Amino acid sequence: MKKTKRSLAGIAMLGVSALLLSGCSAGAGEADSNTLKLWHFESDTSAMGIAWEEAIKVFEEETGATVEFEEKSFEQIRSTASQVLNSNEAPDILEYNKGNATAGLLASQGLLSDLDDDYAEYGWDDALAPSLQTTARYDEDGIMGSGAFYGVPNYGEFVEMYYNKDMFAAAGLEVPTTVAELETVMKAFTDQGITPLAESAAEYPLGQLWYQLALTKADRSFVDDYQLYTGDVDWSGPEVTYATETIKDWTDAGYISTDASGFKAEDAGTAFINGTYPIFYSGSWWHNRFTTEATGFEWGTFLFPEAEMSPGSAGNMWVIPEKAKNKDLAAQFIDITMRPEIQALIGNNGGIPVAADTSDITDAKSQELIGNFNTLTERDGIAFYPDWPTATFYDELNAGLQELINGSKSPAEINEQLGGQYTSGVDDIVG
Amino acid sequence: MTSTILDPAPATVTGPPARQSRKRRSSTTRKTLGDWMILLVAVLIGLLIAVPFFLILINSFKSPADYNQAGPLTLPTSLYFDGMINFWERVNFPGKLWNSFFISSVVAILAVVISLLNAFALGIGRVRGRTWIVLLILLANMLPQEVLLYPLYFMFKTVGLYDNQWAVIIIFVVIQSAFGTYLLASVLGTFPKEILEAASLDGASRWTILYRVVYPITKPTLSVLVIFFFIWTWNEFLIPLTFLVSNASQTVPVSIAVLQGDRLMDVTTTSASALLGLLPTLIFFLIFQRTLTRGITAGAVK
Numbered sequence: 166m167k168k169t170k171r172s173l174a175g176i177a178m179l180g181v182s183a184l185l186l187s188g189c190s191a192g193a194g195e196a197d198s199n200t201l202k203l204w205h206f207e208s209d210t211s212a213m214g215i216a217w218e219e220a221i222k223v224f225e226e227e228t229g230a231t232v233e234f235e236e237k238s239f240e241q242i243r244s245t246a247s248q249v250l251n252s253n254e255a256p257d258i259l260e261y262n263k264g265n266a267t268a269g270l271l272a273s274q275g276l277l278s279d280l281d282d283d284y285a286e287y288g289w290d291d292a293l294a295p296s297l298q299t300t301a302r303y304d305e306d307g308i309m310g311s312g313a314f315y316g317v318p319n320y321g322e323f324v325e326m327y328y329n330k331d332m333f334a335a336a337g338l339e340v341p342t343t344v345a346e347l348e349t350v351m352k353a354f355t356d357q358g359i360t361p362l363a364e365s366a367a368e369y370p371l372g373q374l375w376y377q378l379a380l381t382k383a384d385r386s387f388v389d390d391y392q393l394y395t396g397d398v399d400w401s402g403p404e405v406t407y408a409t410e411t412i413k414d415w416t417d418a419g420y421i422s423t424d425a426s427g428f429k430a431e432d433a434g435t436a437f438i439n440g441t442y443p444i445f446y447s448g449s450w451w452h453n454r455f456t457t458e459a460t461g462f463e464w465g466t467f468l469f470p471e472a473e474m475s476p477g478s479a480g481n482m483w484v485i486p487e488k489a490k491n492k493d494l495a496a497q498f499i500d501i502t503m504r505p506e507i508q509a510l511i512g513n514n515g516g517i518p519v520a521a522d523t524s525d526i527t528d529a530k531s532q533e534l535i536g537n538f539n540t541l542t543e544r545d546g547i548a549f550y551p552d553w554p555t556a557t558f559y560d561e562l563n564a565g566l567q568e569l570i571n572g573s574k575s576p577a578e579i580n581e582q583l584g585g586q587y588t589s590g591v592d593d594i595v596g
Numbered sequence: 597m598t599s600t601i602l603d604p605a606p607a608t609v610t611g612p613p614a615r616q617s618r619k620r621r622s623s624t625t626r627k628t629l630g631d632w633m634i635l636l637v638a639v640l641i642g643l644l645i646a647v648p649f650f651l652i653l654i655n656s657f658k659s660p661a662d663y664n665q666a667g668p669l670t671l672p673t674s675l676y677f678d679g680m681i682n683f684w685e686r687v688n689f690p691g692k693l694w695n696s697f698f699i700s701s702v703v704a705i706l707a708v709v710i711s712l713l714n715a716f717a718l719g720i721g722r723v724r725g726r727t728w729i730v731l732l733i734l735l736a737n738m739l740p741q742e743v744l745l746y747p748l749y750f751m752f753k754t755v756g757l758y759d760n761q762w763a764v765i766i767i768f769v770v771i772q773s774a775f776g777t778y779l780l781a782s783v784l785g786t787f788p789k790e791i792l793e794a795a796s797l798d799g800a801s802r803w804t805i806l807y808r809v810v811y812p813i814t815k816p817t818l819s820v821l822v823i824f825f826f827i828w829t830w831n832e833f834l835i836p837l838t839f840l841v842s843n844a845s846q847t848v849p850v851s852i853a854v855l856q857g858d859r860l861m862d863v864t865t866t867s868a869s870a871l872l873g874l875l876p877t878l879i880f881f882l883i884f885q886r887t888l889t890r891g892i893t894a895g896a897v898k
Contacts, residue, residue, distance in 0.1 A: 237854075238851075240837070240853040241837055253843075431863070435663070435667070460661070
């Protein structure tokens with residue numbers, strides 16, 4: 166009993182001392198007219214983190230204002246933005262997710278500032294390719310693609326092929342330029358007992374490959390119908406049929422392991438890094454990680470063969486809350502991040518700038534990456550992601566593709582199932 | 597009365613463990629095969645529960661390269677502390693530690709005080725319709741926090757406590773004391789009348805009875821509650837995430853979320869941060885572990 170008493174007293178003491186000391190942790194500083202309260206969720210070693218740190222320095226020198234920066238977690242901004250932006254704690258500028266369910270929703274609720282005037286004043290629309298502007302504009306229902314500008318993307322992302330040069334060389338194979346050649350390459354690896362494609366059906370990679378395959382047969386109007394609801398998508402049409410059947414064929418041929426149905430993106434990525442698979446079809450967000458961690462072999466990248474378009478989009482973007490206290494300063498800051506020297510910093514640290522001169526990029530690997538991206542944007546080939554149209558389609562697509570590679574459903578059944586899920590989801594949004 | 601249905605239950609819950617432990621103690625000299633089997637099953641279950649912890653432990657000290665080569669299940673080839681150091685510096689860990697500690701300890705103390713006061717009224721005071729009152733209070737515990745989030749957000753924004761640690765403290769004092777009230781009201785419902793009558797015959801007021809009679813006898817139960825409330829509040833994520841906007845006021849679990857990116861995850865640093873977040877509760881538990889094992893049974897009437 167005595168022990169209990171002592172420990173209880175101990176806890177009580179700690180509690181009391183906590184109460185006394187709390188005085189110093191309370192009390193928030195009031196924003197004055199010369200402070201820019203800025204939030205983003207990039208780590209300070211990432212491409213955007215490095216470039217934006219420099220932008221903050223330039224901004225403070227040129228305007229004489231101070232930046233009050235806080236690094237937030239992606240999760241916190243994602244799940245609490247609508248509450249924070251509706252309160253007096255709202256920052257002057259923050260990095261926010263693009264998309265109908267995120268920036269679109271906040272824009273339609275009136276929580277984000279309309280940036281049309283700033284776009285006109287600073288000429289940001291000249292710097293951004295049309296397909297990159299799609300995710301920056303939202304109509305009154307919060308659907309992207311038309312309406313006013315609500316954000317400014319600083320960087321882009323897209324999906325491409327990563328390949329293990331050493332394994333290609335050992336097998337005497339060249340980078341494929343057509344789908345037929347790609348299949349020959351994969352066949353050669355399968356014959357040696359190597360599964361060629363690192364895949365994951367539990368998360369986004371296989372869904373993106375499926376969408377890429379559909380894109381090889383598609384044109385821009387298919388993408389607009391699929392992503393922007395401008396028309397009906399034919400779920401038994403040539404694009405979707407080809408995609409689903411090809412995934413099935415590749416699984417049957419052993420190019421995709423049936424084990425992939427349980428793999429996460431992280432599993433597929435680390436399996437590529439440790440040399441288990443020679444090819445990984447995934448996003449530019451892996452590029453930096455492969456550069457620092459895939460050091461055991463030479464690797465390279467190429468765009469998916471015979472495809473005018475690939476999955477990709479502008480990255481997350483700067484938005485200015487409607488309740489921001491210093492909107493002009495925020496717009497000035499955004500303009501600094503769009504300058505060539507800041508954009509070049511993004512490019513030289515493994516990111517994909519949206520408005521950089523390729524000549525400013527010095528790192529060879531980054532040049533290749535940014536070259537691929539620029540090729541895509543120049544031919545209007547940014548096609549967004551398969552799961553964007555509805556809030557639930559990500560899980561539905563993954564579940565469907567898992568059933569496909571497990572062999573529990575035929576391609577036709579999968580197309581019908583996905584079509585039904587897609588259509589009912591879109592009907593809920595468009596009404 | 598509905599209360600009679602609820603009353604016998606706590607007696608049967610608190611009674612048997614005391615008797616059982618006494619029986620077990622008498623047979624320590626000769627263990628039967630059955631005892632060994634039970635021990636074996638207990639050890640197996642214990643190992644199963646410890647698996648995630650071991651995974652965190654081995655991945656915390658693994659370099660990313662090591663992780664990529666060998667996966668999450670192998671032992672690290674060499675000890676690697678960078679993940680932990682990076683995380684520590686990136687989020688200013690000592691500050692978060694202090695915030696978590698401050699919020700959790702204030703909540704634990706206040707919630708236990710309120711639980712005891714409520715339970716004294718409901719368990720000993722025999723308020724009319726107390727089953728329904730307890731049920732009403734328990735709603736705070738039974739509703740998913742997602743449901744509470746928006747009403748709480750608007751309430752605290754109106755009174756100017758949004759982005760303030762006291763918002764989180766008030767919310768968790770209510771939530772934790774709901775459970776505490778339920779538990780203590782059941783325990784105090786079986787409190788022997790003779791003691792209470794003897795006390796009031798001696799001229800003790802209600803306050804004196806609470807302070808001199810009920811409090812000393814229930815103290816072991818109260819200290820268990822303090823520990824539970826501390827650990828539960830420490831591990832809370834959603835409400836602190838919503839209400840603690842500025843980095844300076846955030847708690848440990850909220851700061852761990854910084855490592856989770858849009859698409860990529862950093863397994864080794866995340867493990868290291870999980871280990872750092874878990875250690876304080878583990879240490880806290882080990883310090884007060886003796887109080888815990890004495891537990892609720894000691895609080896029952898002898």
